[in-house]
Amino acid sequence: MTYCVGLLLQEGMVLLSDTRTNAGVDNIATYRKMFTFEDPGERVIVIMTAGSLSVTQTAIARLREAAESPEGEGADSILRANSMLAVAEIVGRTLSDVSAEITDKMNRMKQAATASMIVAGQRRGGAMRMFLVYPEGNFIEAIEDTPYLQIGEHKYGKPILDRVVTPATSLVDGQKAVLLSMDSTLRSNLSVGMPLDLAVIRRDDCRVSDRRRIEAGDPQFAQMSEAWSDALRDGFTRIRI
Amino acid sequence: MTYCVGLLLQEGMVLLSDTRTNAGVDNIATYRKMFTFEDPGERVIVIMTAGSLSVTQTAIARLREAAESPEGEGADSILRANSMLAVAEIVGRTLSDVSAEITDKMNRMKQAATASMIVAGQRRGGAMRMFLVYPEGNFIEAIEDTPYLQIGEHKYGKPILDRVVTPATSLVDGQKAVLLSMDSTLRSNLSVGMPLDLAVIRRDDCRVSDRRRIEAGDPQFAQMSEAWSDALRDGFTRIRI
Numbered sequence: 001m002t003y004c005v006g007l008l009l010q011e012g013m014v015l016l017s018d019t020r021t022n023a024g025v026d027n028i029a030t031y032r033k034m035f036t037f038e039d040p041g042e043r044v045i046v047i048m049t050a051g052s053l054s055v056t057q058t059a060i061a062r063l064r065e066a067a068e069s070p071e072g073e074g075a076d077s078i079l080r081a082n083s084m085l086a087v088a089e090i091v092g093r094t095l096s097d098v099s100a101e102i103t104d105k106m107n108r109m110k111q112a113a114t115a116s117m118i119v120a121g122q123r124r125g126g127a128m129r130m131f132l133v134y135p136e137g138n139f140i141e142a143i144e145d146t147p148y149l150q151i152g153e154h155k156y157g158k159p160i161l162d163r164v165v166t167p168a169t170s171l172v173d174g175q176k177a178v179l180l181s182m183d184s185t186l187r188s189n190l191s192v193g194m195p196l197d198l199a200v201i202r203r204d205d206c207r208v209s210d211r212r213r214i215e216a217g218d219p220q221f222a223q224m225s226e227a228w229s230d231a232l233r234d235g236f237t238r239i240r241i
Numbered sequence: 242m243t244y245c246v247g248l249l250l251q252e253g254m255v256l257l258s259d260t261r262t263n264a265g266v267d268n269i270a271t272y273r274k275m276f277t278f279e280d281p282g283e284r285v286i287v288i289m290t291a292g293s294l295s296v297t298q299t300a301i302a303r304l305r306e307a308a309e310s311p312e313g314e315g316a317d318s319i320l321r322a323n324s325m326l327a328v329a330e331i332v333g334r335t336l337s338d339v340s341a342e343i344t345d346k347m348n349r350m351k352q353a354a355t356a357s358m359i360v361a362g363q364r365r366g367g368a369m370r371m372f373l374v375y376p377e378g379n380f381i382e383a384i385e386d387t388p389y390l391q392i393g394e395h396k397y398g399k400p401i402l403d404r405v406v407t408p409a410t411s412l413v414d415g416q417k418a419v420l421l422s423m424d425s426t427l428r429s430n431l432s433v434g435m436p437l438d439l440a441v442i443r444r445d446d447c448r449v450s451d452r453r454r455i456e457a458g459d460p461q462f463a464q465m466s467e468a469w470s471d472a473l474r475d476g477f478t479r480i481r482i
Contacts, residue, residue, distance in 0.1 A: 155396030159425040163470060164477050176482050184400040224482055229404060231476025236405050239468045241417050241461065 001191040002033060002152030004048035005181055006118045007174045008130045008142040010167050012202040012209070013120050014174040016182055017048045018152075020193030034197040035060050037067055037079055040207040043123040045078055045087055046199055050152035051115025051135065052102070059098040059115065063091065084121055084129035088139050091119050096137030116151045124206050156188045157181030171200055176224070179214075183225045196221075242432035243274060243393030245289035246422055247359045248415045249371045249383040251408050253443040253450070254361050255415040257423055258289045259393075261434030275438040276301050278308055278320055281448040284364040286319055286328055287440055291393035292356025292376065293343070300339040300356065304332065325362055325370035329380050332360050337378030357392045365447050397429045398422030412441055417465070420455075424466045437462075 004017040017033040031053060037045040047063070049056035066076040076094070078087045095117060102113045114135035122128040130142040132149045142149050147167045150158065160181050169177065175198065185192050194216035202209040214221050245258040258274040272294060278286040288304070290297035307317040317335065319328045336358060343354045355376035363369040371383040373390045383390050388408045391399065401422050410418065416439065426433050435457035443450040455462050 153396075155394075155429070156400055158429045159397055159400075160473070160477075162429050163473055172482070173477075176477065176480060179482065180477070180480075188396070188399045188403050220482065224480055227480045228476065231472070231479065232401070232404055235469065235472025235476055236401075236414075236417065236421070238472065239417060239421075239465055241413065241420065241465055 001189070002050040003150070003154065003157060003182060003185045003189075003192045004033060004050055004118055004152055005148060005150045005154075005157065005161070005178050006048065006120050006130050006142070007148045007165060007169070007178060008120070008128065008167070009147060009169050009171065009174050010203070011171045011174075012200060012205070013128055013130060014171060014178055015046050015048060015118070015120055015199045015201075016178040017197050018182065018186070018192045019195050019197065020191060021053050022191055025190070028193070030193075030195070032197065034199060035064075036199070036208055036211075037063070037121075038207055039079055041124070042206055043079060043121065044201055044205070044207050045119065045121035046201065046208065047091065047120075048118040048151065049115060050117070052113035055095070055099050055102050055113050055115040056117070058102070059091075059095050059117075062094050062098065066090075083126060084123065084131075087121060088119055088129075088131040088133060088141075091117060091131075092133045092137035092139050095133055095135065099135050118149050118151055120201065122201065122204070122206055128201070128203055153185055153189050153192050156185040160184060171202070175200065179221065179224060180228055183228060242430070243291040244391070244395065244398060244423060244426045244430075244433045245274060245291055245359055245393055246389060246391045246395075246398065246402070246419050247289065247361050247371050247383070248406060248410070248419060249361070249369065249388045249408070250410050250412065250415050251444070252412045252415075253441060253446070254369055254371060255412060255419055256287050256289060256359070256361055256440045256442075257419040258438050259423065259427070259433045260436050260438065261432060262294050263432055266431070269434070271434075271436070273438060275440060276305075277440070277449055277452075278304070278362075279448055280320055282365070283447055284320060284362065285442055285446070285448050286360065286362035287442065287449065288332065288361075289359040289392065290356060291358070293354035296336070296340050296343055296354050296356040297358070299343070300332075300336050300358075303335050303339065307331075324367060325360075325364065325372075328362060329360055329370075329372040329374060329382075332358060332372075333374045333378035333380050336374055336376065340376050359390050359392055361442065363442065363445070363447055369442070369444055394426055394430050394433050397426040401425060412443070416441065420462065420465060421469050424469060
């Protein structure tokens with residue numbers, strides 16, 4: 001499985017994904033699940049993926065090809081689409097097409113291959129927006145009431161987000177929140193694994209403002225994880241029932 | 242859905258279940274999911290259930306009927322079985338039979354009805370044991386390495402258990418751990434709801450040593466939940482990244 005989470009905050013957007021892919025527990029590999037499409041200062045789109053690797057790789061490859069095709073071609077270029085809504089529609093259509101094609105092949109084996117995606121971005125003059133695209137190609141959007149979206153193994157890391165994230169959360173606290181949310185997931189579910197990809201898009205920057213790969217054994221992440229465990233245990237000890 | 246959790250500790254066992262049942266989100270009701278079979282001082286068995294209410298009610302009713310049948314009848318009496326292993330086998334067989342019968346009826350509608358159970362108990366002179374019985378009737382057992390079992394919506398409340406529960410955890414801390422695990426689940430998933438049923442079985446007591454129904458608005462639970470939120474927010478604030 002996978003865990004990806006995105007926050008839509010007043011100051012900007014915070015995105016975090018793991019990299020573990022597995023075909024059964026005996027076939028584990030590391031694959032990037034965060035993809036950037038950027039015309040720096042003009043437009044930034046980050047896509048995170050969960051689901052069948054054969055679907056997500058093909059869908060991302062088609063989106064990349066369309067985005068890099070010469071002007072005039074590629075009506076489906078997410079780098080030339082008129083709005084983030086149009087971007088979500090293109091991603092949804094592509095995902096749904098690829099998913100249908102591959103499921104067609106898989107049908108012979110009575111299996112299905114699906115995937116979902118988080119699409120986050122902003123183009124100059126437009127609003128920051130973040131969408132969760134379902135396997136069927138339809139999508140929902142993060143809003144003030146629910147300023148985060150998750151795909152993959154989302155349950156372990158949800159309680160911390162529910163408690164601390166609001167649209168007014170700072171970008172620094174937002175990074176802390178998604179990293180702790182990921183930490184809980186990593187501890188409780190083997191199918192989610194290091195390294196992690198973290199990206200921050202500041203409001204109106206229209207580029208990835210900050211990007212970091214966090215490797216297994218990263219001292220800063222280990223320290224934060226340790227401090228969080230201590231805080232939980234301390235809190236647990238102090239509570240009386 | 243449901244959330245039930247059981248701890249197998251050196252001092253005894255701690256069991257907690259919610260009571261929410263729903264057939265769609267527009268049809269929510271309160272049903273007990275914790276059932277006690279007791280010959281105080283001689284034998285105690287507590288069963289917690291998750292899954293289709295039609296399956297769990299019928300299975301519990303049959304177990305109850307067999308347990309209360311006169312001596313000589315009822316080879317399937319869990320109150321007369323020779324060991325907790327035999328109890329788990331009887332529960333597994335009953336669950337699997339009921340599930341198959343009901344699924345047979347449901348098949349006409351292309352639906353299935355399944356359930357799983359946690360069975361915990363001790364008879365005088367025997368060991369405390371706790372089993373998770375799957376819909377098919379097979380089961381696994383809690384052991385030192387993994388001293389807890391969960392059924393239903395288990396993911397939200399797993400991180401706290403993974404961090405604080407070991408076999409050496411006291412019964413008081415065990416109760417705190419399952420209540421906080423439930424608290425995280427209640428906050429993040431509407432299909433799990435108050436009131437809660439909490440039971441404690443002290444080692445060699447061979448009876449339910451302590452039993453409590455925690456109603457919505459219970460001041461002690463509310464206070465604990467609040468203190469935990471504060472501890473999490475404090476811890477979150479203090480951590481630096």
